[in-house]
Amino acid sequence: MKKLITLLLTTAMVVSMAACGSTPQESKGNNGFTTAVEGKLTMATNAAFPPYEYLEGTEIAGIDAEIAGAIAEKLGLELQIDDMEFDSITEAVKSGKADIGLAGMTVTPDRQEEVDFTTSYATGVQVVIVTQDSAIASVDDLFAEGANHVVGVQRNTTGDIYTTGDIEDKGLGKIDRYSKGAEAVQALKTGKVDCVVIDNEPAKAFVAEVEGLKILETEYVTEDYAAAMSKDNKALYDAVNTALEELIADGTVQGIIDKYITAE
Numbered sequence: 589m590k591k592l593i594t595l596l597l598t599t600a601m602v603v604s605m606a607a608c609g610s611t612p613q614e615s616k617g618n619n620g621f622t623t624a625v626e627g628k629l630t631m632a633t634n635a636a637f638p639p640y641e642y643l644e645g646t647e648i649a650g651i652d653a654e655i656a657g658a659i660a661e662k663l664g665l666e667l668q669i670d671d672m673e674f675d676s677i678t679e680a681v682k683s684g685k686a687d688i689g690l691a692g693m694t695v696t697p698d699r700q701e702e703v704d705f706t707t708s709y710a711t712g713v714q715v716v717i718v719t720q721d722s723a724i725a726s727v728d729d730l731f732a733e734g735a736n737h738v739v740g741v742q743r744n745t746t747g748d749i750y751t752t753g754d755i756e757d758k759g760l761g762k763i764d765r766y767s768k769g770a771e772a773v774q775a776l777k778t779g780k781v782d783c784v785v786i787d788n789e790p791a792k793a794f795v796a797e798v799e800g801l802k803i804l805e806t807e808y809v810t811e812d813y814a815a816a817m818s819k820d821n822k823a824l825y826d827a828v829n830t831a832l833e834e835l836i837a838d839g840t841v842q843g844i845i846d847k848y849i850t851a852e
Contacts, residue, residue: 619663621823623687629660629667629828632686634674636768638793639848640692640813643671652690654844655709655835656815659688662831673767675744678702681816687824689816692787694746704819706829708812709841713788714747716804717776717795724783727806730755737761740772740781747785750809773798789849 624630633641633652641650648669660667670686677693680686681703692712695705718724730737731754739755741747743765755761764781766772772784773794785808786794795801815832817825835841 619827621827622821623665623824624684625668627666629656629663629665629688630686631656631667631669632672632677632680632689633669633691634677634768635669635671636770637674637692637787638790640789641690651710651844651848652692654847655832655841656688656690658835658840658844659828659831662834663827674742678816681818684818684821687817687821688828692789692813693816694811695814696746696749698749699816703816704825705814705816706825706832707836708814709832709836710813710845712811712813714750714785714808714811715788715791716806716808717773717784717786717791717801718782718804719776720800720802722783724804726804727808730783731760735760737782738764738780740764740766740775740784742769742772742786743767745769745786746809746811747787751785770794773801776801 631653633648635641635643635648637650639650640652641648643649648671653669656669657667670680672680674691677686677689677691678699681689689703693699694712695708699705716724716727716730724730724737729735730739737755737760739751739761741751741763748763748765751763756763764772764775766775769784769786769790772781772786775781776784777798777800788803791803795803815828817828832841
């Protein structure tokens with residue numbers, strides 16, 4: 589009887605240990621990758637960048653939201669979108685609080701040191717917004733000898749990065765940084781800054797909403813947008829990137845972009 593009880597206890601311990609050892613594998617799900625929240629693809633964004641992401645009532649809509657939704661569907665996941673300050677997105681991805689950062693984010697060498705980027709899915713253009721009566725007639729005026737303009741930007745965006753190097757570091761002006769692009773545009777309207785450097789698509793939306801502003805015809809710079817992902821979750825990166833490339837190849841991504849950005 590003693591031997592039987594000992595055998596049963598030993599068997600129970602082996603089964604228990606095997607069950608405990610299987611837990612990490614189960615958390616990966618059927619596709620072999622882990623996500624921040626089981627069964628969901630968590631997207632970090634800053635919903636103040638139309639038409640890529642913006643609030644429509646209480647819901648986040650836009651190009652990036654729809655692309656992320658299509659990726660999640662391909663992976664058999666539910667999309668969860670977390671709205672935050674733009675300069676918090678990279679840290680959310682690095683720390684594993686978010687699976688993917690989609691926010692009209694440009695691929696830059698500095699950012700590539702922090703996160704991995706997927707295949708580029710769109711091209712962005714940085715432009716300059718000025719008042720209708722501004723003395724700034726072209727982008728070149730910002731770099732002219734003796735220039736001394738105050739430039740408004742959204743903090744930690746490529747507009748901030750470019751103007752810091754091109755203008756502030758060279759003593760050609762001062763950069764005023766705001767948490768949202770709309771705040772920079774309002775500063776332009778009230779005369780606190782001389783111009784705003786920002787992506788062309790939200791620039792068009794802001795100019796349409798705020799009377800007395802215009803976009804300079806000359807572009808500041810052209811850049812590639814991609815999704816930011818953690819360097820420590822290669823299985824998820826591979827799955828997301830493959831899904832994105834398939835959506836680009838079958839025309840889904842272009843269809844989403846065309847829905848929000850017309851040729852006009």
